[in-house]
Amino acid sequence: xxxxxxxxxxxxxxxxxxxxxxxxxxxxxxxxxxxxxxxxxxxxxxxxxxxxxxxxxxxxxxxxxxxxxxxxxxxxxxxxxxxxxxxxxxxxxxxxxxxxxxxxxxxxxxxxxxxxxxxxxxxxxxxxxxxxxxxxxxxxxxxxxxxxxxxxxxxxxxxxxxxxxxxxxxxxxxxxxxxxxxxxxxxxxxxxxxxxxxxxxxxxxxxxxxxxxxxxxxxxxxx
Amino acid sequence: xxxxxxxxxxxxxxxxxxxxxxxxxxxxxxxxxxxxxxxxxxxxxxxxxxxxxxxxxxxxxxxxxxxxxxxxxxxxxxxxxxxxxxxxxxxxxxxxxxxxxxxxxxxxxxxxxxxxxxxxxxxxxxxxxxxxxxxxxxxxxxxxxxxxxxxxxxxxxxxxxxxxxxxxxxxxxxxxxxxxxxxxxxxxxxxxxxxxxxxxxxxxxxxxxxxxxxxxxxxxxxx
Numbered sequence: 001x002x003x004x005x006x007x008x009x010x011x012x013x014x015x016x017x018x019x020x021x022x023x024x025x026x027x028x029x030x031x032x033x034x035x036x037x038x039x040x041x042x043x044x045x046x047x048x049x050x051x052x053x054x055x056x057x058x059x060x061x062x063x064x065x066x067x068x069x070x071x072x073x074x075x076x077x078x079x080x081x082x083x084x085x086x087x088x089x090x091x092x093x094x095x096x097x098x099x100x101x102x103x104x105x106x107x108x109x110x111x112x113x114x115x116x117x118x119x120x121x122x123x124x125x126x127x128x129x130x131x132x133x134x135x136x137x138x139x140x141x142x143x144x145x146x147x148x149x150x151x152x153x154x155x156x157x158x159x160x161x162x163x164x165x166x167x168x169x170x171x172x173x174x175x176x177x178x179x180x181x182x183x184x185x186x187x188x189x190x191x192x193x194x195x196x197x198x199x200x201x202x203x204x205x206x207x208x209x210x211x212x213x214x215x216x217x218x219x220x221x222x223x
Numbered sequence: 224x225x226x227x228x229x230x231x232x233x234x235x236x237x238x239x240x241x242x243x244x245x246x247x248x249x250x251x252x253x254x255x256x257x258x259x260x261x262x263x264x265x266x267x268x269x270x271x272x273x274x275x276x277x278x279x280x281x282x283x284x285x286x287x288x289x290x291x292x293x294x295x296x297x298x299x300x301x302x303x304x305x306x307x308x309x310x311x312x313x314x315x316x317x318x319x320x321x322x323x324x325x326x327x328x329x330x331x332x333x334x335x336x337x338x339x340x341x342x343x344x345x346x347x348x349x350x351x352x353x354x355x356x357x358x359x360x361x362x363x364x365x366x367x368x369x370x371x372x373x374x375x376x377x378x379x380x381x382x383x384x385x386x387x388x389x390x391x392x393x394x395x396x397x398x399x400x401x402x403x404x405x406x407x408x409x410x411x412x413x414x415x416x417x418x419x420x421x422x423x424x425x426x427x428x429x430x431x432x433x434x435x436x437x438x439x440x441x442x443x444x445x446x
Contacts, residue, residue, distance in 0.1 A: 145323060192421060
């Protein structure tokens, strides 16, 4: 993490100001970093011919940039360099089950990053960004697998989005109608937690016998 | 499911045509329905002042429409009626760990729906849409919790997005480099599955003693 040149409090802009449910909003950079580091799939929003397009894609973050990639031919990426994007990362942590339907909600952590992505052309940054992207999804994998060769690097467009303008929204805890009139209804209320769970690694059917999954994979997967 | 008026094959438009990785694309409406029904949080893309904005929000789907809601005052919803949106629903099913970093990827199911949402004003459709939205996240909850009153309904904006223009992308199975030159490297390759797991229900600390979670909640949660 090398974010000493970015302020620890995110700037409040017209886009990142939290207008509603302020208690859920945060401009704390540490919270932004935590939300980004906890995931590896984001939703990239671009405008194509005046219409929004929201594409799921993998990313990596290093406290200064969010890196995402794709084929040089990909449609949403072609639209990105020079054009504004919004990248959103969301973790759904549970259902908030209140006494009333109206107070139902979701516990979540979400980050929205705004900016104009930069096409990464410096070979060193490109390798570092791709490494970050690979490691964020699967720590230990970059040094284990075969790293990209020249041809593969040339076929990959890596984009860097600065983490300068971003906002975070987080909701945790119980429903909000526990001290209102609905509390007398005798309806159960609480949270049903949800979390992503890794399963046991499934070997490629084409894998020759005798090649075991490496510890960085088995340590993560389930029974 | 009442989708007899929508064609079983989704129309191929300039936006829904699959340009890359065609094997992953589908215009099969049954697959679209399945992807939508498997989730309850979508990423809503809107254009605000020419800039994309991607907001996570809960939704419900009934085979004809995708319903999403929010406060009447919400910024992204204000921009939505009359304006084009893209709603994307993504399920991440696992990491595809290939021999080479370049062939790494994600197993996923994703749907993108394009269109101009319609503000639901008919009281019957509004109730039905909110019911669908509640039931999709928590089956059984609409009839268990207190349903919205007039004031709450008036404070809720419900939007309906027709499922006419949409596309689906799905990737399943092993990495693609099992029969290439990298197969000889002796590197383990396969899939690390990922799935959302419900935990045990956590009662609101303000809940009076003696109110047990209902069966539709306990049946879903973990031990």
